Amino acid sequence: MSDFKSDQYGPCTLTVKQACPIELAMHIMGGKWKGIILSLLSKSPMYYNAMRREIPGITQRILTLQLRDMEKDGLIEREETKDNPKRVLYYLTELGESFIPILKSLEKWGNAYISKQEEGIKESQ
Amino acid sequence: MSDFKSDQYGPCTLTVKQACPIELAMHIMGGKWKGIILSLLSKSPMYYNAMRREIPGITQRILTLQLRDMEKDGLIEREETKDNPKRVLYYLTELGESFIPILKSLEKWGNAYISKQEEGIKESQ
DNA sequence: ACAAGAAGGCACAAATTTGTTACTACCGAT
DNA sequence: ATCGGTAGTAACAAATTTGTGCCTTCTTGT
Numbered sequence: 001m002s003d004f005k006s007d008q009y010g011p012c013t014l015t016v017k018q019a020c021p022i023e024l025a026m027h028i029m030g031g032k033w034k035g036i037i038l039s040l041l042s043k044s045p046m047y048y049n050a051m052r053r054e055i056p057g058i059t060q061r062i063l064t065l066q067l068r069d070m071e072k073d074g075l076i077e078r079e080e081t082k083d084n085p086k087r088v089l090y091y092l093t094e095l096g097e098s099f100i101p102i103l104k105s106l107e108k109w110g111n112a113y114i115s116k117q118e119e120g121i122k123e124s125q
Numbered sequence: 126m127s128d129f130k131s132d133q134y135g136p137c138t139l140t141v142k143q144a145c146p147i148e149l150a151m152h153i154m155g156g157k158w159k160g161i162i163l164s165l166l167s168k169s170p171m172y173y174n175a176m177r178r179e180i181p182g183i184t185q186r187i188l189t190l191q192l193r194d195m196e197k198d199g200l201i202e203r204e205e206t207k208d209n210p211k212r213v214l215y216y217l218t219e220l221g222e223s224f225i226p227i228l229k230s231l232e233k234w235g236n237a238y239i240s241k242q243e244e245g246i247k248e249s250q
Numbered sequence: 251a252c253a254a255g256a257a258g259g260c261a262c263a264a265a266t267t268t269g270t271t272a273c274t275a276c277c278g279a280t
Numbered sequence: 281a282t283c284g285g286t287a288g289t290a291a292c293a294a295a296t297t298t299g300t301g302c303c304t305t306c307t308t309g310t
Contacts, residue, residue, distance in 0.1 A: 021235025022160035022228060028238070030155040032268070035147040048287055062268065064288065074241070085277045085286050095241065102234060103147060105227045110146025113153070116199070116220065157298070173257055187298065189258060210256050210307045252310090259304075267296070274289070280282090 028073050033058055033066050035103060038092070041076060042100050045091035075099070153198050158183055158191050160228060163217070166201060167225045170216035200224070 029035065033055065040046060040054055052063055067090060070076045075096035079089045092100075154160065158180065165171060165179055177188055192215060195201045200221035204214045217225075 021232045021239060022164065023157070023235075024238065025231040025235035026155055026160055030151055032148070035151055039147065049285075052287095059269065059271095060288065061270085061290090065268085080287095085275095087286060088288090095238065098237070099234060102227065102230045105230065106150040107146050109224060109227060110148075110150035112223070113149065113220065114146060174255075177257095184299065184301095185258065186260090186300085190298085205257095210305095212256060213258090253308105255308085256306080257304100260302085261300105263298100263300075265296100265298070267294100269294070270292080272290085272292105274287100276286080278283105278285090 028075070029099065029102075031066055031069060033062065034070060034075075035106070037066060037070065038075070038096060038099060038103055041090060041092045041096065042103070045089050048088045048090065051090070070096070153200070154224065154227075156191055156194060158187065159195060159200075160231070162191060162195065163200070163221060163224060163228055164232075166215060166217045166221065167228070170214050173213045173215070176215070195221070 029038075036055055037051065040051060046054075048063070048067075052058065052060065055063070067076065067078070071078055074093055076090050077093055079091070081087045081089060154163075161180055162176065165176060171179075173188070173192075177183065177185065180188070192201065192203070196203055199218055201215050202218055204216070206212045206214060
């Protein structure tokens with residue numbers, strides 16, 4: 001998120017310097033709903049309430065918070081239309097787009113993880 | 126982590142069903158130090174205190190917690206040596222290994238993000 | 251005999267993230 | 281005139297994650 005902190009003595013110093021960008025990426029993308037939001041926007045730009053309907057369980061406040069974060073982090077952009085009543089369209093930036101392949105890998109990995117788990121259950125019966 | 130929850134009405138139902146494995150993967154890998162731990166173990170198995178020394182800023186408790194999580198999630202394994210005093214070796218499982226490519230992508234992405242930021246700073250001067 | 255390294259555990263505290271409930275303001279249609 | 285849709289805010293609360301400081305047990309080296 002927009003206020004990622006890494007003090008001088010954190011993991012970004014010394015031996016694991018090279019692990020820092022990982023932490024950063026995780027921090028930016030790790031929000032509970034950001035994966036879903038990204039994955040929706042990867043299909044097409046969307047208006048606020050359309051997203052809300054597509055994400056059952058999210059509240060307005062939380063959706064707004066996540067969107068604000070993602071905007072500050074440069075993943076998405078916000079555009080108010082000029083029609084009345086005004087509507088707000090969200091769409092991915094290049095940076096946001098560039099995360100989509102990783103999102104796909106994460107999805108694959110998650111699915112593999114789930115299958116492995118299910119195997120485990122079968123074997124234990 | 127080991128207690129990932131997704132109730133019936135959460136984001137795993139209905140329209141965004143397919144986004145669920147992403148959330149799962151993020152949840153499993155998103156711990157503050159897990160990226161670093163994984164990246165260390167990807168180079169070679171390691172003893173507890175060796176890891177501790179390689180990760181400045183982490184405390185024993187937190188390291189232990191993260192390792193326990195990762196063990197429960199099947200990413201790493203724990204092996205007590207028989208020598209005295211006993212030492213504990215941690216190493217990646219296949220599942221853990223299978224995440225390394227994603228970790229690398231995250232690292233690349235994080236670095237790209239950082240460069241873009243630095244560009245932004247230059248331009249604003 | 252005593253320090254110091256190995257691998258933690260325990261009680262507590264702070265910080266961060268997410269969620270709940272209600273409210274606003276604007277507009278169009280019935 | 282009121283309902284419902286658009287896009288939020290504000291005050292508050294709960295849950296989750298991370299951190300602090302100190303204690304333990306075993307064992308080797310001096």
